[in-house]
Amino acid sequence: MRWTDDTIAAIATAEGPAGLAVVRVSGRAAIEVADHVFRGRASLAASPSHTLHHGWAVRPASGSEENGRSRRLDEVVVALFRAPRSYTREDVIELSCHGGDRSARRILSALLAAGARLASPGEFTLRAFLHGRIDLTQAEAVSDLIHAATERAHDLALSQLAGDLGRRLDQLVERVADAAAEVEARVDFAEDVGGVEVPAHVVAAVSDVERELAELLADAAYGRALREGARVPLVGRPNVGKSSLFNALLGEDRAIVTPTPGTTRDRVSEAIELSGIRVTLSDTAGLRVALDPVEAIGIGLAERALDAGTVVMWVVDGSETLEPGDRRIAERLRGRRVVAALNKSDRGRRVQPEEIRDVLGSDVPVVPVSAARGAGLPALRAALSDRLGARAGEPDLPVTNPRHAEALTRARQALGRARAAANAAEPGEIVALELRDALQTFGEVTGRAVGEDLLDRIFSRFCVGK
Ligand SMILES: Nc1nc2c(ncn2[C@@H]2O[C@H](COP(=O)(O)OP(=O)(O)O)[C@@H](O)[C@H]2O)c(=O)[nH]1
Ligand SMILES: [Mg+2]
Numbered sequence: 001m002r003w004t005d006d007t008i009a010a011i012a013t014a015e016g017p018a019g020l021a022v023v024r025v026s027g028r029a030a031i032e033v034a035d036h037v038f039r040g041r042a043s044l045a046a047s048p049s050h051t052l053h054h055g056w057a058v059r060p061a062s063g064s065e066e067n068g069r070s071r072r073l074d075e076v077v078v079a080l081f082r083a084p085r086s087y088t089r090e091d092v093i094e095l096s097c098h099g100g101d102r103s104a105r106r107i108l109s110a111l112l113a114a115g116a117r118l119a120s121p122g123e124f125t126l127r128a129f130l131h132g133r134i135d136l137t138q139a140e141a142v143s144d145l146i147h148a149a150t151e152r153a154h155d156l157a158l159s160q161l162a163g164d165l166g167r168r169l170d171q172l173v174e175r176v177a178d179a180a181a182e183v184e185a186r187v188d189f190a191e192d193v194g195g196v197e198v199p200a201h202v203v204a205a206v207s208d209v210e211r212e213l214a215e216l217l218a219d220a221a222y223g224r225a226l227r228e229g230a231r232v233p234l235v236g237r238p239n240v241g242k243s244s245l246f247n248a249l250l251g252e253d254r255a256i257v258t259p260t261p262g263t264t265r266d267r268v269s270e271a272i273e274l275s276g277i278r279v280t281l282s283d284t285a286g287l288r289v290a291l292d293p294v295e296a297i298g299i300g301l302a303e304r305a306l307d308a309g310t311v312v313m314w315v316v317d318g319s320e321t322l323e324p325g326d327r328r329i330a331e332r333l334r335g336r337r338v339v340a341a342l343n344k345s346d347r348g349r350r351v352q353p354e355e356i357r358d359v360l361g362s363d364v365p366v367v368p369v370s371a372a373r374g375a376g377l378p379a380l381r382a383a384l385s386d387r388l389g390a391r392a393g394e395p396d397l398p399v400t401n402p403r404h405a406e407a408l409t410r411a412r413q414a415l416g417r418a419r420a421a422a423n424a425a426e427p428g429e430i431v432a433l434e435l436r437d438a439l440q441t442f443g444e445v446t447g448r449a450v451g452e453d454l455l456d457r458i459f460s461r462f463c464v465g466k
Helices: 030-037 103-113 123-130 136-147 151-161 164-188 200-218 220-228 242-250 293-308 324-333 353-360 377-387 402-423 428-446 452-459
Strands: 008-011 020-026 038-040 051-059 071-081 092-098 230-235 268-274 277-283 312-317 338-343 366-368
Touching: 008 103, 008 123, 020 030, 020 103, 020 123, 030 038, 030 051, 030 071, 030 092, 030 103, 038 071, 051 103, 071 103, 092 103, 123 136, 123 452, 136 151, 136 164, 136 428, 136 452, 151 164, 151 220, 164 200, 164 428, 200 220, 200 402, 220 277, 220 402, 230 242, 242 268, 242 277, 242 312, 242 338, 242 377, 268 377, 312 324, 312 353, 324 353, 338 353, 338 377, 353 366, 366 377, 402 428
Parallel strands: 230 277, 230 312, 312 338, 338 366
Antiparallel strands: 008 020, 020 092, 038 051, 051 071, 071 092, 268 277
């Protein structure tokens, strides 16, 4: 994807029956191209910016057509935005037509015939970024906003879209840039300023920024779970009550429950919301040696779900003593984030939480529940949400994107190296180099220092028309 100012067009709305659809055009010739397909009272070229025009979209008659008449495509309202006061900062036209599959497609095809090029995914937003209207975090927020699965995720995307993260990073960048400038000045004018030693206030400023970055990153895992959702497979021996618990958590009878072991042969997945996170629970076939080929397929799926899981819910029949089968499963769960449910608490308890913790580690929450009676479910939900990193209240969560978290972690490491070098009285050049490295890394987040490759990767995940 190169930086061009040619004219792009795309359908901005989802397909299917709907009240309206919107076709968007942006670029140098946007108004001219739109005038080719629009018939209203006045030409768009002669109209002022930020005006609406009612009329018809048409496919103009080609020279070879017999009656020489243009063909109506739909009744439309056209919004005209002249550069630079537009989404992309270029001339932009938005044609609102009727929804459904035909209108927008025929209008788009007429616009392409009139000289526009079909936009790549995210290309409108890419142009907004390249023209400096928004930074890269804001551009990425557009995509997060569209894909937000919960209200909490939506709120976070809105805050990022409004530039909250970008502004916070700009403040940190300014302080690091000041520190770097001061260290470099001392290197350049060592004689005038009395030595190249890095002054204490510069070291203090660097460690302040490090601390703020650590705070930003502290909840990055929760932020990521909010942005991307989490997958939680329920695993355990056959007949311990995985399907029953899955149903109880969903509050509806979705999965098949039978007293015969091995009946859940498919994975069944459903999403619930926990602390603003979309949590996809999946009921799985019991992990054991398969008795028949169909069940074997189910077990294969369970093993795959285990690999993809963010947190695993291990279901044990707590009314019976642990079996070798339970211990074998525990072996496989070692090192993963686990929540253990001691099910069938209505039949008494013969498994102690310590037995579970002895196998899986002392930090594993063990919650007695009864899927049949619905007992213990709030505690189980709370343990799961805690395991997903959720915090109570409305924590400040600016970092939701793993790309940002990864780059900010590198920036923090570079600052740590700069501070260590300064404390070890290493040459100022070394300290300055690390500070510049940190600045470069901040630039990857805000988009001030990004290459085409990264932009391609980011924007290719967008919808076309956005
Ligand atoms: N008493 C009691 N029985 C349960 C409970 N949960 C599940 N069961 C029973 O245990 C059997 C197996 O349950 P199911 O959910 O199919 O287990 P799965 O094989 O692990 O999916 C069924 O007969 C359920 O009714 C519970 O909390 N208490
Ligand atoms: Mg089952």
